[in-house]
Amino acid sequence: MIQLEHITQTYTDPSGNTFQALKDVSLEIEDGEIFGIIGRSGAGKSTLVRCINLLNRPSEGRVIVNEHDLTALPESELREVRRSIGMIFQHFNLLSSRTVYQNVALPLELVGTPKDVIDKKIRPLIELVGLTEHVDKYPSQLSGGQKQRVGIARALANDPKVLLSDEATSALDPETTVATLALLQKINRELGVTIVLITHEMNVVKQICNRVAVMNKGEIVERGNVIDIFARPQSETTKALIGNVVASDLPESIIERVRSARAARSSHEEVHLLRLSFIGDEVTQPVISECSRAFDINFNILRGTVDDMQGRSLGTLTILVEAEADVYEKAVHFLRQRGVNVEELSDVQ
Numbered sequence: 001m002i003q004l005e006h007i008t009q010t011y012t013d014p015s016g017n018t019f020q021a022l023k024d025v026s027l028e029i030e031d032g033e034i035f036g037i038i039g040r041s042g043a044g045k046s047t048l049v050r051c052i053n054l055l056n057r058p059s060e061g062r063v064i065v066n067e068h069d070l071t072a073l074p075e076s077e078l079r080e081v082r083r084s085i086g087m088i089f090q091h092f093n094l095l096s097s098r099t100v101y102q103n104v105a106l107p108l109e110l111v112g113t114p115k116d117v118i119d120k121k122i123r124p125l126i127e128l129v130g131l132t133e134h135v136d137k138y139p140s141q142l143s144g145g146q147k148q149r150v151g152i153a154r155a156l157a158n159d160p161k162v163l164l165s166d167e168a169t170s171a172l173d174p175e176t177t178v179a180t181l182a183l184l185q186k187i188n189r190e191l192g193v194t195i196v197l198i199t200h201e202m203n204v205v206k207q208i209c210n211r212v213a214v215m216n217k218g219e220i221v222e223r224g225n226v227i228d229i230f231a232r233p234q235s236e237t238t239k240a241l242i243g244n245v246v247a248s249d250l251p252e253s254i255i256e257r258v259r260s261a262r263a264a265r266s267s268h269e270e271v272h273l274l275r276l277s278f279i280g281d282e283v284t285q286p287v288i289s290e291c292s293r294a295f296d297i298n299f300n301i302l303r304g305t306v307d308d309m310q311g312r313s314l315g316t317l318t319i320l321v322e323a324e325a326d327v328y329e330k331a332v333h334f335l336r337q338r339g340v341n342v343e344e345l346s347d348v349q
């Protein structure tokens, strides 16, 4: 287990001004999970994740990995523990003068592992990441996705229990991102490696993470199971990252329909733009039709999606409702009672 306890990171610039990149952050990550850390640029994600292997030594707080308090270890022992924590990076950090084989072998060479042991160890890793036929190529002869696979194989060379991924797919196109994430998921399942993954993209979290922490300005503002966070985002940061929560993010065609509905409404009716989300079996329940019949109001569905998140479905609907105030209140209450998350989107002008 990884335990970050009351981590604070303060930076001081040359003129003596201080800046808190992390403010009393505590977090626990269980063995074997894929844990996402998401937030906008500058939120403190990299700083936090680099505390896990003490690439960043926090100004205050404790870092405990598999029961070792890393913050209390002398440098020699820390080096040893660090080997059980692999890391992959956005720009791969490969050595351009070394082949795929030599890059993957590097961590083992550095600790003096005999050549035959290295060979036995890394050939299956190169196979696992699907690069056997490229083993003698140099980084310049590889695509971005292939370079990241080299980075992944190299990070696994020391049999780590934990793999830290710092925006590992941010430099890749969408298709290569999906394939790289699938590889990380396979590594997590087959080798039991715990993965801590930093990203600024909710789609990455959605594809492979079990749990997620949302960061803003050096603090964790929300955390939980991915599907719950997507279905019922609480903080403004999460809502903004998920998107489709402020009306201004909607396509112009939808905004136009809202404007027309508003212009045409009768004086006693209100027009509301809502985002409804449903988890799992709720998706299949005809809750909307039931509600529509019960209160005799029309729900105008503007947009709908169903996402699969690790075998559970999350349905999201953007709908337009025209109703009198008291009927609207009752309908929203009805939906919430049936487990539907109802959120009113900020107004369309």
Ligand SMILES: Nc1ncnc2c1ncn2[C@@H]1O[C@H](COP(=O)(O)OP(=O)(O)OP(=O)(O)O)[C@@H](O)[C@H]1O
Pocket: 011, 012, 019, 021, 039, 040, 041, 042, 043, 044, 045, 046, 047, 048, 200
């Ligand atoms: N060595 C440093 N000295 C001073 N300030 C730093 C240092 N490292 C990071 N910061 C600042 O700390 C804040 C958090 O940076 P960090 O890189 O952790 O954010 P992030 O969420 O990972 O963002 P990004 O996705 O852009 O990397 C930023 O404002 C950054 O400028």
